[in-house]
Amino acid sequence: MARIVYQEMKQPRAFFYGLVSLHAAVIAVGLAAAYYMEHNGHVVTGMNNQIVWGLPHVFAVFLIVAASGALNVASISSVFQKLDYKPFARLSGLLAVSLLIGGLAVLVLDLGRPDRLIVAMTTYNFKSIFAWNIYLYTGFVVIVAAYLWTMMDRSAAAYNKPVAFLAFLWRLILTTGTGSIFGFLVAREAYAAAIMAPLFIAASFAYGLAFTILALITMCRSMESMLMTDEVVYKFRSLMILFILAVLYFTAVQHLANMYWAKHQGVERFLLLEGGVYTAVFWIGQILIGSIAPMAVLAYGPMATTRWGITLASLLVLVGGIAHMYTIIIAGQAYPLNLFPGMEVSSSFGDGQVTHYMPSIPEFLLGVSGISIAMLLAAVAILFLRFLPKPETVVPNA
Amino acid sequence: MTIDPKIAPAVAGEEGVGRRDFLRAVAGFAGVTLAPGVMLYSYGAAARPLDEAVSGKVRWGMLVDVSRCQSDCDACVSACFKENGLSAVERPTTDAQWIRKVDIRDPQTGVTRSLPVMCQHCAEPPCVDVCPTGASFKRADGIVLVDKHICIGCRYCMMACPYKARSFVHETHTDQVEAAPRGKGTVEGCTMCVTRVDAGNVPACVEACATTGNGAIIFGDLNDPASEIAQRIRTYATSQIRSDLGVDPGVHYQNL
Secondary structure: OOOOOEEOOOOOOHHHHHHHHHHHHHHHHHHHHHHHHHHHOHHHOOOOOOOOOOHHHHHHHHHHHHHHHHOHHHHHHHOOOOHHHHHHHHHHHHHHHHHHHHHHHHHHHOOOOHHHHHHHHHOOOOOOHHHHHHHHHHHHHHHHHHHHHHHHOHHHHHHHHHHHHHHHHHHHHHHHHHHHHHHOOOOOOOOOOOOHHHHHHHHHHHHHHHHHHHHHHHHHHHHOOOOOOHHHHHHHHHHHHHHHHHHHHHHHHHHHHHHHOHHHHHHHHHHHHHOOHHHHHHHHHHHHHHHHHHHHHHHOOOOOOOHHHHHHHHHHHHHHHHHHHHHHHHHHHHOOOOOOOOOEEEEOOOOOOOOOOOOOHHHHHHHHHHHHHHHHHHHHHHHHOOOEEOHHHOOOOO | OOOOOOOHHHHOOOOOOOHHHHHHHHHHHHHHHOOHHHHOOOOOOOOOOOOOOOOOOOOEEEEEEOOOOOOOOOHHHHHHHHHHOOOOOOOOOOOOOOEEEEEEEOOOOOOEEEEEEEOOOOOOOHHHHHOOOOOEEEOOOOOEEEOOOOOOOOOHHHHHOOOOOEEEOOOOOOOOEOOEOOOOOOEEEOOOOHHHHHOOOOOHHHHHHHHOOOOOEEEEEOOOOOOHHHHHHHHOOEEOOOHHHOOOOOEEEEOO
16 A cells, blocks of 8 residues: 555635635634523523533443444554544544544533533542443544654654553443443433443444544545545445444344333334334434434435445434434433333322433524534634644555 | 521531531521420431431431322422522422422232332432432431432432432522522432431421321431331331332331
8 A cells, every 4th residue: 555645625616615614603602602501500501401402412422332333444444453544534533532522522511510620520429320421432533643743753653552442441441331331321211231332333433434434525625536445445435334234233122122121112113113202203203214214325226336335324324323322312302201000190290101302403503613613623623733644645455 | 718607507518607606507407496396297216416427227207107108299399499599490400309299009909109209319329329428428328318419410319319319400490498598500409407316306207207208207216226117117128219229228018
């Protein structure tokens, strides 16, 4: 393989600056929305004492899961020695960090007391998986930054292998931690299972790859140059199909186990059959749009192995990812806690009742701004540092 | 940070007002509530001196006799709201409810029951396990509380609680009471009326149930074999809600 030469974004087209401006505007609106919610309290959101985590969490968890998956391409190239992916390793690392920061920003801004972030950073309860995640997130940023350094500075190249391996290991632990935020909740019937960790890891592979592909396609368009060879497009396509199947597999096992246990059949009936909008989000959003459609695009039809094909499939996977997180986070809370198994229950506090959640516009704006924070950070980095391969140096293995 | 003068004593340890003022205020509050009429509802033990650490030998708990609890009675709920300044602002989904009446019906037999559900003050509280900052904590005497100073409002404890016992403060409340400061953006729940208990009294819900309700709730030290609560739990079959979860609630129910 020819030696890969990297470059900053050279003479980007108006398209690039248009996107940057759009993301900046979305971030400004998102921050205004966060201020509005912080100032008035969560009473102005759709969240309540039943749905305590709303749309901001959907976006935040989605981005955090995607972040660890975005490191895939770098890991495949460094840890598994697949040199075809090496030209995109830097971009992959950059996206991993920026997506994580975008997700964390939303998570923090949705806290009841975001001004107490310093408390969260200095006062720990080490039995809490949430507290562990704070270490996992900050550690991830530091390790991936070091990983990027070993890729970008020849004097540090000797450390590339061990740091790459550490980053790969860390990202697996990180997503295990994110999945376990839900898996460790003993009383939430929709979550309480160890499978949440591998499910989230599989999901991270799919979302992270989708973000990487879309970023690459956007860069191609911004620079009017071809960064991906047909061979790489084909490899990304195969990987994406594999990752979507993995998510489907773990989702199927998760629901099958719940259906088997009599005590969880109620929540399964709710999620899969009788949950109204939640059932629709699962079947139409996660399964149809997020899984079946992208696989159909990638496996059959005229676009199967084209850039258009992987672009469309990636977009579908991301929409499906939001639906997936919505099903897990919102539907899982909408189903009532089962305080008195086998009994019909009612109270003034919504016991025994399915909760209807109507997200407010500020929540949505804050959530979406997380994506824009990630994209803007990546765009600025790409503009000034050598993250992108020079097109003529990206050649397939001869 | 500015402190609402109404809640200042409760945050005295950290802000402006000194510890002595704080203790004096609490002592004064205790003195008022120890008025003769209320003595009837103290649990018999002397009030713990406020400069003495909480004892791990004690485990405060409650026993609710569900057969005495009537569906149309909400004396415990009203008393809790009054005691803790939980004025409802008619937003049922976001208004705090530290205690609620739950009606249950067995679909097979048609038998109905009505019972109060509040923080169950678990021995192994999931809310304490998951809290990232340690704001959710269990006192040595078994009372589960939220440290308002370090709660960041992440609501993970609300996700973890099997009893839906916690509420999030969704908006600013100006009509607060000294014993229960309420900060917008933090999580709160039944404190077992900790200031009353520390002063040697019973929680407000227990007192109200005895005076205007049906005498269904008793309060006491689960660890003291001579206490009424311990004797009744020894004598009669009682249960804990979702005992299968193994969190060992401090609230027990009889005739559930």
